[in-house]
Amino acid sequence: MSTGALINKLLELYVSMFPIKAAAVVDKDGLIIGSVLSPQVKADDLAIGAVTTLIQSVAERMKKELKMTSRFGTSIIDTEDGKVILVNIGNSGSLTTIAELTVDTDLILSIAYIVVEKLVQIIEDEIYDIEIKLPDLSSKTQKYSYKMCILGDGGVGKTTLLTTFIKGIDRFKQDYKATIGANIMSKDYKLMENLVVSLNIWDLAGQFDYFYKSRQLYLAGSQAIVLVYDATRPETFNNIKKWYDEVIKFVDKDKVEFLLIGNKIDLEDQIKITYEQGKELSKTLKMPFIQTSAKNGNNVDRAFGSLAYNLIKNIK
Ligand code: G3D
Ligand code: MG
Numbered sequence: 238m239s240t241g242a243l244i245n246k247l248l249e250l251y252v253s254m255f256p257i258k259a260a261a262v263v264d265k266d267g268l269i270i271g272s273v274l275s276p277q278v279k280a281d282d283l284a285i286g287a288v289t290t291l292i293q294s295v296a297e298r299m300k301k302e303l304k305m306t307s308r309f310g311t312s313i314i315d316t317e318d319g320k321v322i323l324v325n326i327g328n329s330g331s332l333t334t335i336a337e338l339t340v341d342t343d344l345i346l347s348i349a350y351i352v353v354e355k356l357v358q359i360i361e362d363e364i365y366d367i368e369i370k371l372p373d374l375s376s377k378t379q380k381y382s383y384k385m386c387i388l389g390d391g392g393v394g395k396t397t398l399l400t401t402f403i404k405g406i407d408r409f410k411q412d413y414k415a416t417i418g419a420n421i422m423s424k425d426y427k428l429m430e431n432l433v434v435s436l437n438i439w440d441l442a443g444q445f446d447y448f449y450k451s452r453q454l455y456l457a458g459s460q461a462i463v464l465v466y467d468a469t470r471p472e473t474f475n476n477i478k479k480w481y482d483e484v485i486k487f488v489d490k491d492k493v494e495f496l497l498i499g500n501k502i503d504l505e506d507q508i509k510i511t512y513e514q515g516k517e518l519s520k521t522l523k524m525p526f527i528q529t530s531a532k533n534g535n536n537v538d539r540a541f542g543s544l545a546y547n548l549i550k551n552i553k
Pocket of ligand 2 (some may be wrong): 395397440441
């Protein structure tokens with residue numbers, strides 16, 4: 238197969254995977270050495286004109302001014318006719334992708350980099366017997382892992398909240414670390430069909446004094462912190478600030494997702510801390526708030542589910 242035919246075959250496959258309007262390979266002199274339009278664009282004369290013009294103008298710009306610094310340099314430009322995604326092909330030019338404005342850029346890029354690896358082989362290394370194959374995204378589940386710590390006074394219901402949450406398990410492991418005085422569990426939480434958030438949950442076995450000794454190890458690398466009080470015991474509520482102050486000595490509060498939980502709301506006639514008080518504290522500490530009952534399961538899934546969602550939304 239000739240270089241041009243090989244490049245076009247690769248681009249055909251790439252274009253068929255996403256709502257991509259067109260993909261082209263432009264060499265460092267601004268020459269288009271391969272291009273493929275999607276079937277939808279091909280069926281529409283106006284779209285052909287717009288997309289072709291766009292590719293040519295990108296090629297012109299490449300020739301004149303566009304010097305991306307790194308070998309796999311990337312730039313993304315939103316235009317009227319679509320999103321233009323440029324990825325350097327080594328030192329040989331770039332892969333130009335024109336996609337719908339609404340596409341998931343991260344997902345496209347994950348495949349574009351693989352296309353570029355293959356283009357480097359074809360163009361720079363002159364290897365022609367490469368496999369024209371790309372990962373099948375439809376069957377691939379994306380999984381993101383986070384470390385979560387749960388904190389609060391003894392007896393507020395931390396362990397019970399976790400056991401309730403973890404029931405109906407997809408995957409559940411438990412591991413007691415005596416040196417840190419913590420139980421570590423992991424739970425895969427399915428947010429969407431193809432999206433799993435894997436939570437590695439650290440639950441303090443001892444109380445504050447123990448935590449005080451091992452807190453650095455305990456908190457290191459946490460992306461989520463859950464603070465729990467018992468709505469029937471005001472001292473556990475008053476201590477939330479103390480837990481919070483300890484935590485922010487060791488984690489960057491702007492990079493961590495927090496959640497405040499008021500637990501044991503099933504004990505209706507013993508509640509001393511109202512919803513409004515909990516809400517007020519959560520506003521002061523700038524974190525979401527939810528009331529739960531670990532005993533009857535009320536809101537437990539919602540609490541950890543919203544935390545998983547907040548973790549994932551930052552990466553999109
Ligand atoms: P901790 O891990 O924060 O120390 P635990 O707390 O989970 O061990 O819970 C302490 C006690 O509170 C347990 O009672 C547990 O059953 C109870 N508890 C936890 N959550 C709730 C809740 O939402 N409602 C009620 N009514 N009780 C709860 P025991 O008696 O087993 O020590
Ligand atoms: Mg416990």
